[in-house]
Amino acid sequence: MAEKLRASERQLNLLGALLKARDGLLWQNIANVEGYNDKLPERSRQKRFERDLHDLRAQGLVVSRDLEDGARARYTLDRAACLMPALNLRPEQRLLMFQVGSAYLRDGEEGPLSSLLSSALLKLQAGAGREGLPAVVPPSLVRRSLRRRPAEAGVLQEIGAALVTRRHIKFRYEAPDGKTSTRTVAPWGMVSRRGGWYLVARDLDRGAPRTYRLSRIRAPLALAWPDRDAPEYDIPDGFDPEVVFSSEAFGAGENSFRNVQIRFDPQVAFIVRNEFEGIYRLDAHSDGGATLHLPQAYAGELLRYLCEFGGHWRILRPAELRQHVMAHLKGAISGKSGGVA
Amino acid sequence: MSELSELSSLLSFLAANRGISLRDAARATGLRVDQICRRLEVLSFCGVPPYSPHDYVSYRLVGHGDDAVIDLQYAQHFARPLNFTPGEALALKYALEHFAGGADEESVGLLAELQEMLANALHGRARELMARTGRGFVVPRKAKVMREMLQTLQDAIDRRRACELEYFSSHRARLSSRRVYPFQVVEHDAAFYxxxxxxxxxxxxxxxxxxxxxxxxxxxxxxxxxxxxxxSGRMAGLFEGKPGDSLQVRFAPEVAREVQNDWASAPGAKVQAGRDGSLLLTLPLYNPHWAVGFVASFGPFARIVQPRWLSAELAATVRSILQSHKQG
Incomplete structure (x- = not known):
């Protein structure tokens, strides 16, 4: 029956044996561990052990192999490098850690971080011992999510998982002109702003970082080299995706409008304040209204936000943006809308 | 994530929290009770030589249902958790950063402390990644006033206190006062509800x-x-209820591709490509004010096909915007 053990059970047996044996294990010892003690030839069982050892090392476990008498290999788990030290968390830290876990893991919504985060938090709580959990496990108060648009959910899941495990991916990408091409990239980060997620990645064919809008990524999206099982690349230390792609609320770039000012009337000014106070300059007016100052904005992204407020806003400057928006809106009710029959 | 890592993490957690109930273990781990029970079954087949009864991990459930207490035995080898895998280190780092974006000042300070403590406690590659990796999921900053409101609401939920809200309803386009019994704050599509x-x-x-x-x-x-x-956790509530009508909008070829990208997978959406490159989008209409803003933002490149009464609303809104600009 032993050879039919699932790999994870067999590896757990091996891990348990290595953890128990402080002086390490010889093959003769390992051959008694369930999963390696079946009737298949010894060489087959040794190969099985070597594959499992490779998997343990891929998990970050440090297992040394030393030759005794020039012949017998002894396998020793480096406990100092493999076990978490006890973490003495203060009660408020424990509670916060628990809140982080429940914010992302509860209620079954899968996200790109879920399974790895769950495992990490379990280890942390275990590392903090019996005091690792709050005295009373509270219900979930806040649900956090990385999801931005329904259309992106599947792609976000796969790219996020590749980013966390440092795996190359390939996908078909549709450029704004409608042409599609296959890209093979190393994900370096994700940037979200109004309108969804953007992937910042090193394009292997172009040898440089590029930005990809998730909603333009077409199936199939897959690992570039699915047979590999280890991290494939490093990201430069401290790399910030925002250097490549701005998370400015309404975009930033060559064709954006600069030094934008919008006045909001008192009925809706507080909504703008809730969203942007302390982030962008906001001048309060005596009537309760406010003027929002934006360093840059694309007209389309800005208009989508402003139209949520009906007629409660007015673009003060720049004049070109004001004219652009007015012409755009007049077109909406002109009866001969551009290209729409 | 590998099943080995999953199982060994759960084993360490249960070994460190002997006597925890199934319900609390589920809350703490993000797993369902039935998932925990299945994994306990798997764990009970694991042991070390010489495989006497006390060499196998064993457990029993004391009590009934979700309140049953997990009594785990003979798992002492796993009592101390393993070092993070590189993936676990990154997932936690990215989650802490993202969480901090919506947290109050005190929590942000605690989160930074936790991250530093972890970087010092971990070993090898996990330590390097925790200490040196830049941001992974960059989201726009939330204003301080919003983060404080979030904390106020969390406290109210925690203490089960009713709240009085002064709220601007986008359905009615006006402020109103409401008494609300708060259950949860949910992040959905970049906004908190x-x-x-x-x-x-x-x-x-x-x-x-x-x-x-x-x-x-x-x-x-x-x-x-x-x-x-x-x-819970899905924003079903936003799309619940009876849609007042069906919104149908035709988009010009200039914006058809963008609309297709953004809306084809939305709940209840249907898209139909026209021969001339235009696109017909059909959505359940829950909120006319949102619909007017949505269509207006496309300017000359979108036209409401139905309901016809919404075209009049759109015209009135656009005229009020144009009027406010004339006055300025």
């Missing part, structure tokens, strides 16, 4: 936090529980 029971509407509602002008936490304690039918 308060999910609770609204006394005024006599139904559950989602209130977008940016549109709350003022929150007053009252002394009234409430016992009302969230209805079991809601699939």
């Amino acid at each position: 308060l999910y609770g029971w609204c006394e005024t509407a006599q139904a559950t509602r989602h209130f977008r936090l940016e549109r709350i002008r003022e929150v007053r936490v009252t002394d009234q304690r409430y016992d009302r529980r969230p209805p079991p039918s809601r699939k």
Whole structure:
């Protein structure tokens, strides 16, 4: 029956044996561990052990192999490098850690971080011992999510998982002109702003970082080299995706409008304040209204936000943006809308 | 994630929390009770030589149902958790950063402390990644006033206190006061919503936090529980109820591709490509004010096909915007 053990059970047996044996294990010892003690030839069982050892090392476990008498290999788990030290968390830290876990893991919504985060938090709580959990496990108060648009959910899941495990991916990408091409990239980060997620990645064919809008990524999206099982690349230390792609609320770039000012009337000014106070300059007016100052904005992204407020806003400057928006809106009710029959 | 890592993490957690109930273990781990039970079964087949009875991990459940207590035995080898895998280190780092984006100042400080403590406690590659990796999931900063409101609401939920909200309803396009029993704050599509029971509407509602002008936490304690039918965590509530109508918009070829990208997978959406490159989008219409803003933002490149009465609303809104600019 032993050879039919699932790999994870067999590896757990091996891990348990290595953890128990402080002086390490010889093959003769390992051959008694369930999963390696079946009737298949010894060489087959040794190969099985070597594959499992490779998997343990891929998990970050440090297992040394030393030759005794020039012949017998002894396998020793480096406990100092493999076990978490006890973490003495203060009660408020424990509670916060628990809140982080429940914010992302509860209620079954899968996200790109879920399974790895769950495992990490379990280890942390275990590392903090019996005091690792709050005295009373509270219900979930806040649900956090990385999801931005329904259309992106599947792609976000796969790219996020590749980013966390440092795996190359390939996908078909549709450029704004409608042409599609296959890209093979190393994900370096994700940037979200109004309108969804953007992937910042090193394009292997172009040898440089590029930005990809998730909603333009077409199936199939897959690992570039699915047979590999280890991290494939490093990201430069401290790399910030925002250097490549701005998370400015309404975009930033060559064709954006600069030094934008919008006045909001008192009925809706507080909504703008809730969203942007302390982030962008906001001048309060005596009537309760406010003027929002934006360093840059694309007209389309800005208009989508402003139209949520009906007629409660007015673009003060720049004049070109004001004219652009007015012409755009007049077109909406002109009866001969551009290209729409 | 590998099953080995999953199982060994759970084993360490249960070894460190002997006597924890199934319900609390599920809350703490993000797993369902039945998933925990299945994994306990798997773990009970694991042991070390010489495989005497005390060399196998064993467990028993004391009590009934989800309140049953897990009594785990003979798992002492796993009592100390393993070092993080590189993936676990990154997932936690990215989650802490993302969480901090919506947290108050005190929590942000605690999160930074935790991250530093972890970087010092971990070993090898996990330590390097925790200490040196830049941001992974960059989201726009939340204003301080929003982060404080989030904390106020969390405290109210925790203490089960009713709140009075001054709220700008986008459905009615006006401010109103409501008494709400708050259940949870939910992040959805880059915005935070308060999910609770609204006394005024006599139904559950989602209130977008940016549109709350003022929150007053009252002394009234409430016992009302969230209805079991809601699939919590999904924002079903935003799309619940009866749509007033069906919104149909034709988009010009210039914007058809963008609309296809952004809306084809939205709940209840249908898209139909025209021979001339245009696109017909059909959506359930829950909120006419949102629909007017949505269509207006496309300017000359979108036209409402139905309902016809919404075209009149659109025209009135656009005229009011044009008028406000004339006055300026």
